Amino acid sequence: MTDKPPTLRDVAAASGVAISTASRALSRPGRINEETAVRVREAAAALGYTVGASGRALSSGKTGTVALVVPDVSNPFFFGIVRGTQAALRAAGYTHVLVDTEESVQAEERALRMLRTSADGAVLAAPRLGDEWLVAWSSALPLVTLNRPVNGAGVVIDTPGGAVQALEHLASLGHERIAYAGGPRTSWSDGRRRNALRAAARRLRVEVVVLGPYAPQREAGAAAADAAWQSGATGVLAFNDLLAFGMLERFGARGVDVPGQMSVVGCDDVFGADLVRPALTTVSAPLERAGHRAADLLLATIDRRSPGPAGAYDELPTHLVVRDSTGPATPR
Amino acid sequence: MTDKPPTLRDVAAASGVAISTASRALSRPGRINEETAVRVREAAAALGYTVGASGRALSSGKTGTVALVVPDVSNPFFFGIVRGTQAALRAAGYTHVLVDTEESVQAEERALRMLRTSADGAVLAAPRLGDEWLVAWSSALPLVTLNRPVNGAGVVIDTPGGAVQALEHLASLGHERIAYAGGPRTSWSDGRRRNALRAAARRLRVEVVVLGPYAPQREAGAAAADAAWQSGATGVLAFNDLLAFGMLERFGARGVDVPGQMSVVGCDDVFGADLVRPALTTVSAPLERAGHRAADLLLATIDRRSPGPAGAYDELPTHLVVRDSTGPATPR
DNA sequence: CAATGTCTGGCAAACGATTGCCACCCGCCG
DNA sequence: CGGCGGGTGGCAATCGTTTGCCAGACATTG
Numbered sequence: 001m002t003d004k005p006p007t008l009r010d011v012a013a014a015s016g017v018a019i020s021t022a023s024r025a026l027s028r029p030g031r032i033n034e035e036t037a038v039r040v041r042e043a044a045a046a047l048g049y050t051v052g053a054s055g056r057a058l059s060s061g062k063t064g065t066v067a068l069v070v071p072d073v074s075n076p077f078f079f080g081i082v083r084g085t086q087a088a089l090r091a092a093g094y095t096h097v098l099v100d101t102e103e104s105v106q107a108e109e110r111a112l113r114m115l116r117t118s119a120d121g122a123v124l125a126a127p128r129l130g131d132e133w134l135v136a137w138s139s140a141l142p143l144v145t146l147n148r149p150v151n152g153a154g155v156v157i158d159t160p161g162g163a164v165q166a167l168e169h170l171a172s173l174g175h176e177r178i179a180y181a182g183g184p185r186t187s188w189s190d191g192r193r194r195n196a197l198r199a200a201a202r203r204l205r206v207e208v209v210v211l212g213p214y215a216p217q218r219e220a221g222a223a224a225a226d227a228a229w230q231s232g233a234t235g236v237l238a239f240n241d242l243l244a245f246g247m248l249e250r251f252g253a254r255g256v257d258v259p260g261q262m263s264v265v266g267c268d269d270v271f272g273a274d275l276v277r278p279a280l281t282t283v284s285a286p287l288e289r290a291g292h293r294a295a296d297l298l299l300a301t302i303d304r305r306s307p308g309p310a311g312a313y314d315e316l317p318t319h320l321v322v323r324d325s326t327g328p329a330t331p332r
Numbered sequence: 333m334t335d336k337p338p339t340l341r342d343v344a345a346a347s348g349v350a351i352s353t354a355s356r357a358l359s360r361p362g363r364i365n366e367e368t369a370v371r372v373r374e375a376a377a378a379l380g381y382t383v384g385a386s387g388r389a390l391s392s393g394k395t396g397t398v399a400l401v402v403p404d405v406s407n408p409f410f411f412g413i414v415r416g417t418q419a420a421l422r423a424a425g426y427t428h429v430l431v432d433t434e435e436s437v438q439a440e441e442r443a444l445r446m447l448r449t450s451a452d453g454a455v456l457a458a459p460r461l462g463d464e465w466l467v468a469w470s471s472a473l474p475l476v477t478l479n480r481p482v483n484g485a486g487v488v489i490d491t492p493g494g495a496v497q498a499l500e501h502l503a504s505l506g507h508e509r510i511a512y513a514g515g516p517r518t519s520w521s522d523g524r525r526r527n528a529l530r531a532a533a534r535r536l537r538v539e540v541v542v543l544g545p546y547a548p549q550r551e552a553g554a555a556a557a558d559a560a561w562q563s564g565a566t567g568v569l570a571f572n573d574l575l576a577f578g579m580l581e582r583f584g585a586r587g588v589d590v591p592g593q594m595s596v597v598g599c600d601d602v603f604g605a606d607l608v609r610p611a612l613t614t615v616s617a618p619l620e621r622a623g624h625r626a627a628d629l630l631l632a633t634i635d636r637r638s639p640g641p642a643g644a645y646d647e648l649p650t651h652l653v654v655r656d657s658t659g660p661a662t663p664r
Numbered sequence: 665c666a667a668t669g670t671c672t673g674g675c676a677a678a679c680g681a682t683t684g685c686c687a688c689c690c691g692c693c694g
Numbered sequence: 695c696g697g698c699g700g701g702t703g704g705c706a707a708t709c710g711t712t713t714g715c716c717a718g719a720c721a722t723t724g
Contacts, residue, residue, distance in 0.1 A: 053386070058711090060709085079408070095450070098428050113382050
């Protein structure tokens with residue numbers, strides 16, 4: 001059968017010192033005579049000892065664990081984020097727990113409640129929870145939000161900036177009427193983008209027609225594509241790549257040539273954007289970096305103990321990647 | 333500042349009972365007078381109490397945590413797996429920790445060592461560790477392997493079966509010389525597939541030429557495509573979809589028409605396989621189900637306490653999804 | 665009325681690690 | 695020779711929860 005893992009007591013016994021000494025020898029370099037410390041470390045190695053997370057957590061208050069809370073693990077947008085947080089946490093020796101709330105506010109709150117006692121902090125990617133709640137929670141658990149600043153803090157991906165680049169790109173190709181297939185009402189990012197597009201449209205003297213909201217999924221693409229076509233636009237910006245994929249399929253099915261009759265721009269540059277045909281012109285978002293950054297920020301506030309109200313704000317730039325789904329406007 | 337989360341002691345005090353009673357009221361239905369229990373539960377709810385994971389773990393030995401250990405989070409193959417384990421664990425009330433070993437055997441072992449004290453078990457997806465080690469570890473920590481049986485136990489995706497279907501498909505299209513662009517030597521799955529293909533080739537009277545090994549990544553696709561072309565084959569089976577994507581790109585770049593001059597079959601049907609053009613004919617693997625299954629199996633052995641040597645073996649069927657990257661053979 | 669059981673609820677001992685505080689051993693200086 | 699201080703290492707409390715065991719209350723039965 002499976003015998004118990006060695007404990008600090010075993011290590012102490014094996015090296016002939018007290019438990020406290022063993023503990024210090026392993027985690028408080030300098031506090032213990034180097035000679036003794038070496039003996040302890042050797043014993044620990046020989047026994048294959050690893051400090052037990054629960055014991056440590058109980059007595060020190062630090063769990064060595066950070067959670068990433070996402071609304072939907074299967075969305076490729078979050079793959080990049082996961083990768084980033086994973087790398088950052090791994091490097092810092094933290095354990096990475098993954099929570100999928102399946103878009104449910106309640107699940108999100110439940111997760112937070114449980115994390116409060118079992119994690120040192122959490123990265124909330126595109127949280128669904130209301131601002132007030134987020135603020136309240138952040139005083140109970142170090143939190144860093146992604147793509148949804150709370151109290152002016154958090155990591156944000158500047159998709160509005162990218163969207164404007166996309167608009168400029170289309171305008172320069174002669175498009176004068178451009179559709180924006182928007183995302184969920186609850187998306188903070190979407191609202192910001194609408195505003196940025198409105199302003200840019202005036203400046204560029206093009207017309208932007210806002211469509212939607214659409215679910216940020218491939219399945220919603222058909223409806224979005226039909227609406228975009230119907231709107232008389234010659235180019236369309238999609239809320240995200242998934243939606244753009246769906247639109248591409250729909251245009252293909254309806255015999256609308258992309259980019260001949262309709263230019264399509266996605267957002268995020270997720271896995272697959274360069275795989276579809278035509279390859280998708282899209283606003284590239286530094287997903288992995290964003291995850292990494294968020295985790296780093298969180299780690300910093302965790303050990304600086306400065307969850308100060310002026311938590312850091314970090315905006316990551318995006319840029320337009322031009323591929324084959326956009327081209328010169330052709331009058332309809 | 334952040335005030336401490338309420339403890340069982342607070343709940344007990346608030347409801348005028350002893351800590352032990354409070355504990356039982358919350359987790360041992362029936363053991364305590366229902367009236368008292370209700371009082372306790374109300375107090376707990378009012379205080380927003382949640383049992384602390386570390387305390388519980390220390391005293392009961394159960395951490396309520398299960399880890400998924402993958403060699404590379406950014407591989408879309410594992411996205412599906414993650415999704416499955418996540419769903420299963422969530423449903424069972426377990427916490428999901430994600431460990432990326434970055435293909436490193438040492439990282440894998442390090443992870444296992446730490447998990448031993450901080451998790452109730454682990455799902456090892458495509459572990460790099462040697463069999464002996466895996467066997468040894470499994471006596472210290474409940475383990476379920478995915479796509480790599482140990483001691484005849486684990487969850488396995490029957491890709492050889494799918495590969496044979498693919499071969500039949502190609503054979504029926506008139507292909508007589510078919511290449512197999514193999515994966516890493518360390519892949520158990522790859523070895524199995526080679527054997528299955530060899531046997532099927534004899535039966536179907538076609539010739540299979542084995543190429544590789546190639547890294548299961550897009551970047552390796554160019555080399556694989558060139559080798560396949562060079563081999564004189566008219567169809568090629570790729571170790572996985574990523575490799576197939578890379579091959580498709582390369583064939584495109586070299587002006588080799590797919591499926592006109594070369595048929596390509598992938599494996600796994602990961603996200604993107606139907607996005608790429610031509611849409612990829614591939615062996616569809618039930619990734620999410622596999623992850624779910626593995627987690628369920630693990631959970632079962634965890635609470636049945638039966639890590640018996642005859643751990644369960646489960647083979648999930650695959651099937652060929654025919655899309656546009658395969659077609660009739662044309663003589664070269 | 666005594667003996668026996670059944671419910672309830674509390675006491676206290678774990679679980680594994682950390683850490684404040686104290687004790688001891690030395691060497692050194694005055 | 696006494697006092698002082700730095701360097702080491704041990705004692706014991708503490709963190710939050712679970713659980714074996716016991717004790718009282720009350721009901722049931724012979």
